[in-house]
Amino acid sequence: MDKLKIAVQKSGRLHDDSMQILKDIGISIDNGKDQLKAAARNFPLEVFYLRNGDIPQYLRDGVVDVAIIGENVLYEKGEDIVVKERLGFSKCKVSIAIPKSKKFSGIEDLEGKRIATSYPNTVTKFLDDNNINAQIHLINGSVEIAPNIGLADAIVDIVSSGSTLFKNNLKEVKVLLKSEAVLAASPKISDEVNVILNRLLFRIQSVLKGRGFRYVLMNAPTNKVAEIIEVLPGMRSPTVLPLAQEGWSSLHTVIDKNDFWNIIDELKAKGAEGILVCPIENLVV
Known part of the structure; x- marks a missing residue:
């Protein structure tokens, strides 16, 4: 029997919100601690728990059929992947932040500066669109510390509540994009599995309408x-x-x-x- 393979983030807020919407649409998941794959008891679906940054490639290769993923990750690594539904949760921004002590009069202030980020493609697109030359320092994790140790003049990172920026004496000065969780589909999804996806979409859309x-x-x-x-x-x-x-x-x-x-x-x-x-x-x- 065909099953729909769906990827969700292994842990964190997006993971919790993803599992909640599956629960809200009546799908029961048999997942034990530290499992990387789990099956649903009452729907033809398998859940794959993956690193968020790896999901676009898994979709592209057809390893999974769909995924609940942040728009910001697709913008960075999977612009070619089709979004089937915007889900309205796990909202955040990808923003530029600088030390509180520094003045910011506009994006032209970034000319010749060093920008630390884990979103190099997003930052490159932004700089190119605005004809700004700046150095990008790729950092995976703890981006906020870069200005404090002299590694960068600014950072580009996810901002939710802004508390992490505040704790690191940084201030948000420019929003590059706004993001929320979306349901994205693999370009290699089969016709048979697409039928199951449409059933899943119907349930999700009913729940989302109800929430509104x-x-x-x-x-x-x-x-x-x-x-x-x-x-x-x-x-x-x-x-x-x-x-x-x-x-x-x-x-x-x-x-x-x-x-x-x-x-x-x-x-x-x-x-x-x-x-x-x-x-x-x-x-x-």
Whole structure:
């Protein structure tokens, strides 16, 4: 039986978020401690736990069919690899940082400087696009220490919260790119396995849609229902049910989670009360 081979990062935040979304879409993984490969119990899928930087080549060679990987890694090592879905988690930036004591008036300040990074291709593209000549020092790990020991004038590295920069007396001065986790596919994926991938994508897209919406229930005087419906940015017409108390109705709808706080005051002003907001695990449209 064909199985979909998916690569995820061996450890770290991206690993945890990747395993969580597989759990959220109902896939149970039999993975023990320090395993490099594990099978799903209830879906034709095998998980490969790999170093993040190695995943693009595994995709390119067809060793794995798909991967959950950071966009920043694809930009650095796999621009030719197709992204199937943006996943919205493990967000970060790849940024330029310099010592706090130094002034920065613009990217032209990098001319002739030394830049330490573990993203040489990303930095080279940026410098070439901006016609800047600078020396790139390739460092794998602990890039932030480079300016403090006199190895570099600036660094380019991943920035999440900025706490690591702060601890090393650095400040972010320029964002090169913003990144999030994506589902990327091998160019060598077979037609048979692609069918399984489409099943996986359907589940992932349902979960992602659910995360972006909320199920909202509220009570209101029946004579106010029409006015309330006018301000609800729901998917379609809301469900309206009569309550046991005469003259009152219950409205049920689904709205974008970012819209709720924008309309809550208006809903209350039009007579809605007992408003209940619930998360949605899956949304199939």
